[in-house]
Every structure is written in structure tokens, then in C-alpha cells.
Amino acid sequence: MSNILAIAHKELKAYFASPIAYIVIGFSSILFGWFFVNLLYYFNRLSLQAGAGMGGPEAVSVNDMLIGPLFLNVTVILLFTLPLVTMRIYSEEKRSGTIELLLTSPLTDVQIVLGKFLGAFVLYATMLAVTLVHMGFLFAFGNPEWRPVATSYLGMLLMGGCFLSLGLFVSSLTKNQIVAGMVTFAIFLMFWVINWIATFTGPTMQAVLNYLSITEHLNDFTKGVIDTKHLVYYVSFIVFSLFLTVRSVDSERWRG
Amino acid sequence: MIEVQHLTKRYGPFTAVDDVSFKVEPGEILGFLGPNGAGKTTTMRVLTGYMPPTGGKAIVAGFDVFEQPIEAKRRIGYLPETPPLYPDMTVRDYLTFVAKIKGVPRADRKARLDSVMERTRISDMATRHCGKLSKGYRQRVGLAQAILHNPDVLVLDEPTAGLDPKQIIQTRELIKELAGSHTIILSTHILPEVSQTCQRVVIINKGKVVAVDTPDNLTARIRGSETMYVQVDASGADAQGALSQVPGVRQIAVTETRGSVTGFEIDSEPGRDVRRELASAIVTRGWGLLELRPMRMSLEDVFLQLTTQDAAEPEVAHE
Structure with missing residues (x-):
């Protein structure tokens, strides 16, 4: 365990010693803010219409009309930023030769992979933590339900974990950061749009595509529902990606 | 202390190391000599557990590197050809990280770090980023990293590459100092280095061992x-x-x-x-x-003679 923490700590230090952490957190926060403001204006208009009795609903829920859609929109930000976080993880070590230090130290492959995943995950959690400020405003000036907010964050953490573990795996395949970044982005995007054609296919195919879609599973979380179906999807996605990474690191040794 | 038995490593159809066997006694410095591409680095990588061999085995301090990798790696310090430094970390942070993953107990870490930095003469660079160091300092931080956990065995891949003459002498002195309490394998293609620091030499060419002997015996033996x-x-x-x-x-x-x-x-x-x-x-x-x-035949001549013979018979002499 201390080995995993040592690696996670090193990874975090690497993010914060280079501009990566500040760029990723900074720009994600700006974009999040923009999405937030946009949805807030929209929500205000809806509320006014509802209050004026212009034929709309009696009252609008801040959870359903603002927080839920906000998190669903924000997945787009992750799509672009998380490949930037993960593309360096293994590629950089391979290119600079520091991988030799890790592989000749008394560490197991699993410890290395978990340490690296944990480091990236903490960075991502920090990025999410900044958005708590926006939630703070909603709680200060409105009366949202806190439970759906909490489950939304849980869902976001799990979904981010999927992206990160997948990115980690792709990074373990190549020395080239650009290649790692591009491939990761393409795969993320594929998982994001995979159910777009679902409505045009048969019922079986539709179910399969919807199940594969990484964002489809976030819906229930934003509504305050923790469904084991989604938990199983996210957790198994993460575990499987990490497993592939361990195998990839191991096979790399054999190939030399 | 180190025993390499019939080690073979193939990359696809290419055989980088071919049935290499040798032994290193405790406290000894063994020089590993060969032209570029002879298989020195590959042998060292196998020995340190970086990659598994295609055949044969390597035993370090009583542990098979592939059966008990964690135990064996605890006892090995390795300086690869390029020192494995993280450019964004300061020297002290870097060495602290290395101490952690090499299992130096928390209580000893600071003392160990200070004494190693002192020995490798890098104390004045403790707060400098590794990426900003000169080649000589990088090499010495790499060496500090290798000896940090006080391993029984040191594997040094060209430890003096890129150093200036004064630093080369200091590094050789340091290596000799370390020899008593550590067993050392160092690779090089600088021949005087071998005659000055090593007690025994393994000459390797095209993946095969062509000679194992003391530097003096080698020069004498080859003289017809x-x-x-x-x-x-x-x-x-x-x-x-x-x-x-x-x-x-x-x-x-x-x-x-x-x-x-x-x-x-x-x-x-x-x-x-x-x-x-x-x-x-x-x-x-x-x-x-x-x-x-x-005109004494220099080690250089011996080396050239041994490594340019086409069908050099592998011979293992005077164990």
C-alpha cells in the first residue's frame, strides 16, 4: 500500500510541478462556469415563466432543470481534458527511460498501475472539487435537494475513473504522447456517441448500444438514483481497463 | 553473489545475448566489456529484473531474479545507461521518492539521503530540478539513486559516460570505495577504466562471452x-x-x-x-x-583482437 501511495504522490507531484494540472483544472473550471451560467439563465427564465402562470409548470426543480443537465453537459469537458491527463502517464516514462527505475524497483506491476491510476484520479477529483463552488451558490440562493447532487458527484467520479483507466491503458501501449492522447480521445468519443445510432437499430442492438454508452449510465446518477446496474458497469469498466494495463506492462517486458 | 547461467535473450529472430554464463564473487568489481550492441545492456537489464530472459537464469544474492523478483530487486541497485530522472522533480524529492519505492524505512530516509548525496557530491544541487542538471550531475544523481538503499549488488551501465576527466576519477574512486561492501558489475567501453577499477573482466561480443579473466592475465595471454x-x-x-x-x-x-x-x-x-x-x-x-x-600489448589490442575474430570460440578461463 505504501508503494502505491508513493507512486500516486509522485504522479501528483509531476502534475503539479508541470503546467498540466493548472491548465487542466483552470480551463475545465472556466468551461464549467460557462455551462453553469448558460443553464442558470435558462433556469431563471423557466422559473419566471412558471411563476407568472404562463401555462408552464407550477414550479421548476433546480435539480431536474439545472444540476442534472449541467453534469450531463459537462461530460463533454472530460472528453477533451482527460486524454491530456492520461496520455503522459506511461508514454513519458517510456520515452525518458524512468520506466527502468520503476520496473527494477521492488514493486509489483499492480502497485505501479494502481499508484498511477490513483494519482490521476486525485487530480481529477481536485478538478471536480472546484465545481463545488458553483453548487455552493445554488445552495446559498436556492433550495436544491442535496442527495441528487451527491449522487451526481459519485457518478461523475465513476465515469471519470472509466476515462482515466482507459487512458492509462492506451498510454501503456505507446512511447508517443500524441498517439496516446489521440487514440484515447477517439475511444472516449466512441463510447460517448456509441448509442446515437441506437434508435435506428433493432431492439437487441439498441439495448446493447445503450448499455455500452458511457454517458447513458450517468443519467440515473444525476436524478439521485444509485442503481447497481450502473455501478457494476462503471466499476467493471475501471477494473477491466486496469487489468489490461497490467497485462500490457507485463507483455512489454517480454517483448523488450 | 551474482550467478548468471546460460542466459539467452532473443528479440524475435535476433539473438542479443547467447548462452552467457559468469559468476561474480562478493565484494568484487567485474568489468563488462564489449563493443556497442554486444549485449551488455541487455544482460544488465535481465540481471536487474527489467526484462525476463528467453532462456537460462540469473541469481542475485541468493534469489532467482524471476522466481523471487521482489526479494532480488531489494538487493540490487541499478544505474541504467540514461539515468532515470524525472525532469520536473528536485534532486531531493526525486531521491526521497526512490527511497520510498526501494523500501528505505521512513526513519532512516533523511540520514541515508544526506550521506548518499554527500558521497556522490550532489548536496549542492539538492533543490535543483533534475531536468536542469548538467550531464555530470545527472550521472551522479543516477549513481546516488542506485546506492540509496544500500544494495548488496550494484549494476552500473557505463557509470562514467559523459563525465569530465576529474569527475571520472572521482567516480572511479567512489566505485572502488563501494566495492568492499558491495558487489559491482560495471559495463564500459573505456578500456583504461577496466584495468584501473575492475578485478575481473568479461569480454562479450555479438552476445557471446569471448573471455573472462583478470585484466593482467588477458593482456599476457593474448601475447603470442x-x-x-x-x-x-x-x-x-x-x-x-x-x-x-x-x-x-x-x-x-x-x-x-x-x-x-x-x-x-x-x-x-x-x-x-x-x-x-x-x-x-x-x-x-x-x-x-x-x-x-x-611494446606491451594493451587491453585495447586484446579487446580488438578478441572482438574482431569472426568465429571467436567462446572460452571461459580461470574461474
Whole structure:
């Protein structure tokens, strides 16, 4: 365990010693803010219409009309930023030769992979933590339900974990950061749009595509529902990606 | 302390290391010598557990590197060809990280770090980023990293590459100092380094061991005949005629002519010292004897001879 923490700590230090952490957190926060403001204006208009009795609903829920859609929109930000976080993880070590230090130290492959995943995950959690400020405003000036907010964050953490573990795996395949970044982005995007054609296919195919879609599973979380179906999807996605990474690191040794 | 048995490593159809076996006794410094691409780095990588061999095994401090990798790696310090530094970390942070993953107990970490930085002369760079260090400092931080957990075995891949002459001497001194309490394998293609620091040499070429011996034995063993260099103040033809008459001389060649001065390389029968006869042959004719010295075969010649022979038979001598 201390080995995993040592690696996670090193990874975090690497993010914060280079501009990566500040760029990723900074720009994600700006974009999040923009999405937030946009949805807030929209929500205000809806509320006014509802209050004026212009034929709309009696009252609008801040959870359903603002927080839920906000998190669903924000997945787009992750799509672009998380490949930037993960593309360096293994590629950089391979290119600079520091991988030799890790592989000749008394560490197991699993410890290395978990340490690296944990480091990236903490960075991502920090990025999410900044958005708590926006939630703070909603709680200060409105009366949202806190439970759906909490489950939304849980869902976001799990979904981010999927992206990160997948990115980690792709990074373990190549020395080239650009290649790692591009491939990761393409795969993320594929998982994001995979159910777009679902409505045009048969019922079986539709179910399969919807199940594969990484964002489809976030819906229930934003509504305050923790469904084991989604938990199983996210957790198994993460575990499987990490497993592939361990195998990839191991096979790399054999190939030399 | 280190035992390598029939080690073979193939990359696809290419055989990088072919049935290499050798042993290193505790406290010894073994030099690993070979031209570029001979398989030195590959052997070291297998030995340190970076990659598994295709065949054979490596035992370090009693642990098979592939059966018990964690135990073996605890006892190995490794300096790869390029020091494995993280450019964005300061030297102290970097060494702290290394201490953690090498299992140096928290309580000893600071003391260990300070003493190692002192020994490798990098204390003044403790707060500098690794990426901003000169080549010499990088190499020494790499060395500090290797000895940090006080391993039984040190594997150093070209430890003096890129250092200036003064640093090279300091590094060699440090390596010699470490030898008593550590067993060291170092690779190099700088030949004087081997004769100065190593007790034994393994010469490897095209993945095969061509010789294992002490530097002195190697130079002696390879010498088939004694060669003298003689410089005479006389006309070349006369002197050559006279000197070839000296008993014991087998071959004579003019290597240098400068005005009236001629230089010869003279091969004599092995084990026979012909210097006195040569000197008197020259002096009795009234010529000036300017120089007379035996030409010892340097390790360089040995190395070239061993590594350029095409069908070199692998021989393992004097274990």
C-alpha cells in the first residue's frame, strides 16, 4: 500500500510541478462556469415563466432543470481534458527511460498501475472539487435537494475513473504522447456517441448500444438514483481497463 | 553473489545475448566489456529484473531474479545507461521518492539521503530540478539513486559516460570505495577504466562471452610473441640487415623513418629477452641507440583482437 501511495504522490507531484494540472483544472473550471451560467439563465427564465402562470409548470426543480443537465453537459469537458491527463502517464516514462527505475524497483506491476491510476484520479477529483463552488451558490440562493447532487458527484467520479483507466491503458501501449492522447480521445468519443445510432437499430442492438454508452449510465446518477446496474458497469469498466494495463506492462517486458 | 547461467535473450529472430554464463564473487568489481550492441545492456537489464530472459537464469544474492523478483530487486541497485530522472522533480524529492519505492524505512530516509548525496557530491544541487542538471550531475544523481538503499549488488551501465576527466576519477574512486561492501558489475567501453577499477573482466561480443579473466592475465595471454620498439640513428637498410642477424629475432619491420633516424618493430621468440643483444649489435657498429622498449600489448589490442575474430570460440578461463 505504501508503494502505491508513493507512486500516486509522485504522479501528483509531476502534475503539479508541470503546467498540466493548472491548465487542466483552470480551463475545465472556466468551461464549467460557462455551462453553469448558460443553464442558470435558462433556469431563471423557466422559473419566471412558471411563476407568472404562463401555462408552464407550477414550479421548476433546480435539480431536474439545472444540476442534472449541467453534469450531463459537462461530460463533454472530460472528453477533451482527460486524454491530456492520461496520455503522459506511461508514454513519458517510456520515452525518458524512468520506466527502468520503476520496473527494477521492488514493486509489483499492480502497485505501479494502481499508484498511477490513483494519482490521476486525485487530480481529477481536485478538478471536480472546484465545481463545488458553483453548487455552493445554488445552495446559498436556492433550495436544491442535496442527495441528487451527491449522487451526481459519485457518478461523475465513476465515469471519470472509466476515462482515466482507459487512458492509462492506451498510454501503456505507446512511447508517443500524441498517439496516446489521440487514440484515447477517439475511444472516449466512441463510447460517448456509441448509442446515437441506437434508435435506428433493432431492439437487441439498441439495448446493447445503450448499455455500452458511457454517458447513458450517468443519467440515473444525476436524478439521485444509485442503481447497481450502473455501478457494476462503471466499476467493471475501471477494473477491466486496469487489468489490461497490467497485462500490457507485463507483455512489454517480454517483448523488450 | 551474482550467478548468471546460460542466459539467452532473443528479440524475435535476433539473438542479443547467447548462452552467457559468469559468476561474480562478493565484494568484487567485474568489468563488462564489449563493443556497442554486444549485449551488455541487455544482460544488465535481465540481471536487474527489467526484462525476463528467453532462456537460462540469473541469481542475485541468493534469489532467482524471476522466481523471487521482489526479494532480488531489494538487493540490487541499478544505474541504467540514461539515468532515470524525472525532469520536473528536485534532486531531493526525486531521491526521497526512490527511497520510498526501494523500501528505505521512513526513519532512516533523511540520514541515508544526506550521506548518499554527500558521497556522490550532489548536496549542492539538492533543490535543483533534475531536468536542469548538467550531464555530470545527472550521472551522479543516477549513481546516488542506485546506492540509496544500500544494495548488496550494484549494476552500473557505463557509470562514467559523459563525465569530465576529474569527475571520472572521482567516480572511479567512489566505485572502488563501494566495492568492499558491495558487489559491482560495471559495463564500459573505456578500456583504461577496466584495468584501473575492475578485478575481473568479461569480454562479450555479438552476445557471446569471448573471455573472462583478470585484466593482467588477458593482456599476457593474448601475447603470442614479444615485440620491441627500437629507434636507431642509422640508415634503415643497414640497420635492418644487422638487427635481423641477432639470435632470437623472428621478424623486423620499419615503422618510422625521419631523416637518418629509423624506427623498427621487432618480434622475438616468446619468453626470450633480446634487448641486450639488440643493444650491443647497434652500439658495436657505432650507431646511436635512441630508444629501446618492449611494446606491451594493451587491453585495447586484446579487446580488438578478441572482438574482431569472426568465429571467436567462446572460452571461459580461470574461474
